[in-house]
Amino acid sequence: MKRTIYVLTFVFLLIFFLNINFKEALAQPSMGIKISPVRIEDIVDPGETITKYVKVANESNQKKTLYVYLRDFKAEGEEGKPKLIAPGSEKGYFLASWIDITKDGIEFAPWEEKIIQFQIHVPDNTGPGGYYGAILFGAQPPKLNIEGEDKGAGMAIAQQTGCLVLLQVSGDVIEKAEIREFSTDKDFYSTPFKVNFLIRVENLGNVHVKPHGAITIKNMFGKKVAEVKVNDKGANVLPNSIRRFKVNWEGDSGFGKYTAELGLSYGTAVSKGGKGKQSIFSTITFWIIPWRIIIPVVLGLIFLGSLIFLFLRLYKNKAVKKAMERAGLRHLPYSPNYTGPSPTLHLTIVLIIVSLVLLLVVGAAYLLFFA
Numbered sequence: 001m002k003r004t005i006y007v008l009t010f011v012f013l014l015i016f017f018l019n020i021n022f023k024e025a026l027a028q029p030s031m032g033i034k035i036s037p038v039r040i041e042d043i044v045d046p047g048e049t050i051t052k053y054v055k056v057a058n059e060s061n062q063k064k065t066l067y068v069y070l071r072d073f074k075a076e077g078e079e080g081k082p083k084l085i086a087p088g089s090e091k092g093y094f095l096a097s098w099i100d101i102t103k104d105g106i107e108f109a110p111w112e113e114k115i116i117q118f119q120i121h122v123p124d125n126t127g128p129g130g131y132y133g134a135i136l137f138g139a140q141p142p143k144l145n146i147e148g149e150d151k152g153a154g155m156a157i158a159q160q161t162g163c164l165v166l167l168q169v170s171g172d173v174i175e176k177a178e179i180r181e182f183s184t185d186k187d188f189y190s191t192p193f194k195v196n197f198l199i200r201v202e203n204l205g206n207v208h209v210k211p212h213g214a215i216t217i218k219n220m221f222g223k224k225v226a227e228v229k230v231n232d233k234g235a236n237v238l239p240n241s242i243r244r245f246k247v248n249w250e251g252d253s254g255f256g257k258y259t260a261e262l263g264l265s266y267g268t269a270v271s272k273g274g275k276g277k278q279s280i281f282s283t284i285t286f287w288i289i290p291w292r293i294i295i296p297v298v299l300g301l302i303f304l305g306s307l308i309f310l311f312l313r314l315y316k317n318k319a320v321k322k323a324m325e326r327a328g329l330r331h332l333p334y335s336p337n338y339t340g341p342s343p344t345l346h347l348t349i350v351l352i353i354v355s356l357v358l359l360l361v362v363g364a365a366y367l368l369f370f371a
Helices: 002-027 291-326 342-369
Strands: 032-036 039-044 049-059 064-076 081-085 106-108 113-121 129-138 160-169 177-184 193-203 212-218 224-230 241-251 256-266 278-288
Touching: 032 160, 039 049, 049 064, 049 106, 064 160, 064 241, 081 129, 106 113, 177 256, 177 278, 193 256, 193 278, 212 241, 224 241, 224 256
Parallel strands: 039 160
Antiparallel strands: 032 049, 049 113, 064 081, 064 106, 064 129, 129 160, 177 193, 193 241, 212 224, 212 256, 256 278
């Protein structure tokens, strides 16, 4: 009886503490801040003012006050990661100082979502090209520098999330991109295979470009076997930077030499102030060799050829002995190393048989991998 009471007491205490921990877990605040869209792109004229909106959500179960930070940004590395910089700290094509948005803290109830409006004033003397900035929302108030060139933009960033702004100021822009690298991680693949393609695109112009297209893969007979999309999410390459794109093609079977043809297009339509669509191309080759299939086939052919050779040799010896018996030369010694006109015939037969076997193997491989 006492043992039962102890067990029940233990279970009760366990449930009690688990329930407290569960409630405490529910009470823990989530620090999530969500913003959409994460990227704003537009084409503007010098002197134009445009109005844009972002949707900001407090994805936590506690009240929150969010503050606005303005930043310029540029490309960092080749992975497309933006590097945020304080407005006015570097010379270049930046636009944080053009943005007019509230500098007051914005109150959010738990799980509340608000639409925040802002304006972008493009200066009259702005030259054509791409200009870049970011609007960030953080949980701590920024340190403001009202007198500085940043005009009230935040100088310290706490927990935050943001939206990138990419503007193209119309005019005589330079849109030029080149493929700096198109390669595979290996030259030879076995089966099953996974071919990893690396594409590096350099932007030599003064406005961001969005190269997109596909890799067309053809087998040794020129037949298209696959197509792989490149940059279908619409990532940008900023001016004077290189961006890499990684895609792959995988499968269970393949054989022979393959050709991969990369075709990318970029550019803004003439009607929108650009130079029109342009295309860039590159081609590489690689091999797929199914060693797991070829090695057993080759060993099988060697074994089969050896059997055929042994059979022909035994057949020759037996035929010669019978011919000697019919000629009454039974008691004369016969050497198996006899050489005469027949070995040439035997070699020809062996070559014909091996050729037929190879033809069958190649035909089977074609039907299996290419038909």
